[in-house]
Amino acid sequence: MKKGIVQLRTGRAAYRAAAGELESSHWLGLLTEACWDAGQTKEGLRVLAEALGHVARTGIVYYEPELNRLQSELYLCRDPAQAQKAEACARQAIEIARGQGAKSWELRAATSLARLWGEQGRRVEARELLAPIYGWFTEGFDTADLREAAALLAELA
Numbered sequence: 001m002k003k004g005i006v007q008l009r010t011g012r013a014a015y016r017a018a019a020g021e022l023e024s025s026h027w028l029g030l031l032t033e034a035c036w037d038a039g040q041t042k043e044g045l046r047v048l049a050e051a052l053g054h055v056a057r058t059g060i061v062y063y064e065p066e067l068n069r070l071q072s073e074l075y076l077c078r079d080p081a082q083a084q085k086a087e088a089c090a091r092q093a094i095e096i097a098r099g100q101g102a103k104s105w106e107l108r109a110a111t112s113l114a115r116l117w118g119e120q121g122r123r124v125e126a127r128e129l130l131a132p133i134y135g136w137f138t139e140g141f142d143t144a145d146l147r148e149a150a151a152l153l154a155e156l157a
Contacts, residue, residue, distance in 0.1 A: 002038060005034045005035065005038060024051070024054045024058075024060075025052075025067065026063045028047055028050055028054065028067075029048075029070060031047050032047045032067075032074070035047060036070070036073065036077060041078040044070075045075075048067060048070060051067050052067055052068075064096050065102055065105035065109055067093075068089050068090070068096060069108055069109040069112050072088075072109075072112055072113070087113065094106055094110055103136055107134065107149055108145055110129050111148055111152055114127070114129050114152055114156070117129070118152070118155065127153065127157070130149060130153055134146070
C-alpha cells in the first residue's frame, strides 16, 4: 500500500506541473483513501485537511461531499469515541451532496451514516435514512456502492 501512496503523490505532482490545481481535491481524496487503507489515519486526516482547504480556496466543490464522508470514516477509524464528529461529517456530506444533486455521493454518505447508526443500535433511523436514497436509483445495481447499500439495508431489516 505504501507503494500506492508514493505513486499517488508522484502522479499528483506531475499533474500539478502539467495542468495546475483543477483536480487537486480529487487527487488528495484518493491519497486520503490510500492512507486510510494503509492504516495511516493521522496522515489521512492531514491530507484531507489540505483537500478541504483546496475546496475552500478554489470553490471547486464537486468532490466535497466525498471528502466529508472520508473525514467521517477516518474519525471513526482513528478513535471510535469520535462517533459524534463522524456523524456530523457524514451529515454534512449528505447535505452538500443534496445541494449539488449528486445522488451517488449522497448514497455513499448515507451508507456511511446508516452503518454508524446501525452499530449504535439506531437501526430504524438508519433504514429510514438509507432506503429512500437507495430507492431513487433505477439502474447500476451491480456497482459497489449500490451493492453495499443493499447489503446494509438487508442487515438493518
